[in-house]
Amino acid sequence: MSKSSRRSFIADTGKAAMAGTVLLAVNNHQSKEMKNVFVHHVYFWLKNAGNAEDLGKLLAGLKKLSAVTTIKQFHIGKPADTNRGVIDTSYAVSWLALFDNGADQASYQTDPIHLKFVEECSSLWNKVIVYDSVDS
Amino acid sequence: MSKSSRRSFIADTGKAAMAGTVLLAVNNHQSKEMKNVFVHHVYFWLKNAGNAEDLGKLLAGLKKLSAVTTIKQFHIGKPADTNRGVIDTSYAVSWLALFDNGADQASYQTDPIHLKFVEECSSLWNKVIVYDSVDS
Numbered sequence: 001m002s003k004s005s006r007r008s009f010i011a012d013t014g015k016a017a018m019a020g021t022v023l024l025a026v027n028n029h030q031s032k033e034m035k036n037v038f039v040h041h042v043y044f045w046l047k048n049a050g051n052a053e054d055l056g057k058l059l060a061g062l063k064k065l066s067a068v069t070t071i072k073q074f075h076i077g078k079p080a081d082t083n084r085g086v087i088d089t090s091y092a093v094s095w096l097a098l099f100d101n102g103a104d105q106a107s108y109q110t111d112p113i114h115l116k117f118v119e120e121c122s123s124l125w126n127k128v129i130v131y132d133s134v135d136s
Numbered sequence: 137m138s139k140s141s142r143r144s145f146i147a148d149t150g151k152a153a154m155a156g157t158v159l160l161a162v163n164n165h166q167s168k169e170m171k172n173v174f175v176h177h178v179y180f181w182l183k184n185a186g187n188a189e190d191l192g193k194l195l196a197g198l199k200k201l202s203a204v205t206t207i208k209q210f211h212i213g214k215p216a217d218t219n220r221g222v223i224d225t226s227y228a229v230s231w232l233a234l235f236d237n238g239a240d241q242a243s244y245q246t247d248p249i250h251l252k253f254v255e256e257c258s259s260l261w262n263k264v265i266v267y268d269s270v271d272s
Contacts, residue, residue: 033202034211039232041177043267059272066169075170077269080238087266094269096175102216130223131179133213133230136195 037072038099038134040108043091045127054124055092061121062095068111070104071097092125102134173208174235174270176244179227181263190260191228197257198231204247206240207233228261238270 048054059076066074077094099105108114184190195212202210213230235241244250 032207032209034209034232037211038216039211039213039230041232041267071168073168073170075173075175075269076272077175078272080174080241080268080270082238082241082266082268084266086264087268089268091267093272094175094267096170096177096269102218105216105218128222130218130220131177131227131230132216132218132223132225133211133232134216136212136214136229 034098035135036100038102038105038132040097040099040105041131041133042095042097043088043129044093044095044125045090046092046124047126048124049092058093058121058124061117061124062093065095065113065117066097068108068113070099070108070111072100072104073098091129105132170234171271172236174238174241174268176233176235176241177267177269178231178233179224179265180229180231180261181226182228182260183262184260185228194229194257194260197253197260198229201231201249201253202233204244204249206235206244206247208236208240209234227265241268 044058046054046058062076066076075094075096077096079089079091079094083089097105097108099108180194182190182194198212202212211230211232213232215225215227215230219225233241233244235244
C-alpha cells in the first residue's frame with residue numbers, strides 16, 4: 001500500500017467507523033420503541049381496600065392468568081411511591097399484558113384460563129379500568 | 137455397552153430430555169414476566185379533542201421525549217377498537233415508558249428533554265392521568 005492510499009484507507013476507515021457509530025446510535029434508540037404490540041393495561045381496586053388476604057388472592061389469580069399462551073409479556077404491579085397531583089395511586093393492582101395483535105387479545109378474553117380467573121377473582125374487586133392501546 | 141446398561145442409558149436420556157422440556161417450559165413462561173421494572177403509563181386527553189394537528193404535535197413531542205436515555209422501552213399508542221363497559225377509550229394518546237427503577241424515572245422527570253416536552257406540548261391537553269407501578 002502506498003503512503004497516499006494508506007492515508008486514504010485510514011480516512012475511509014474513520015468515516016466508516018463514524019457512520020457505524022451513528023447507525024448504532026439510531027438503532028439503539030429505535031429498538032427501545034415497542035411496535036406492533038397490543039397493550040392491555042388493567043387497574044384493579046379491591047372491594048376490601050387494603051385487605052392483604054384479598055390482595056394475595058388477586059395476585060395469585062393473575063399469576064395463573066399469565067399462563068394464557070397469547071400473552072407475550074406481562075407485569076404485575078402495585079402503585080409506586082410517586083405522588084404528584086396527576087398520578088392516580090388509588091388502585092391496588094396493575095396488570096399489564098402485551099399481545100402481538102388485537103386477535104390475540106380477543107382470544108385471551110375467551111381463553112378458559114381467563115374465564116376461570118374472572119370466576120375465581122371478580123368478587124375481590126369493586127372497580128376496574130381497562131385501557132387497550134395499539135400503535136399510534 | 138451391555139444390553140441392560142444401554143437400556144438404562146436410553147431411559148436416563150429420556151428422563152433428562154423430559155426434564156429439559158419441563159425446565160424449558162418453566163423458563164419460557166417466566167421470561168414473559170417483566171421484573172425489576174418501573175412502569176410509567178400516561179394517558180392524554182386533547183384540549184381540542186379529535187384535532188388532527190394537535191394530535192400530530194403531541195405524537196411528535198413524545199417521539200422527541202423518547203430520547204431520554206433512562207427510558208428502557210416505550211410505546212406510543214392510541215385506543216384500540218375494543219369496547220366493553222370497563223374499557224376507557226376516551227383518551228387520545230397512551231404513553232408507556234419503562235424504566236429500570238424509580239430513580240431513573242425520577243431523573244426523567246427533570247431531564248431537559250422532558251422539561252422541553254412539557255413546555256412545548258402541555259397546552260395541547262386538558263387532562264392527563266398517570267399510573268406509576270412497580271413490581272408487586
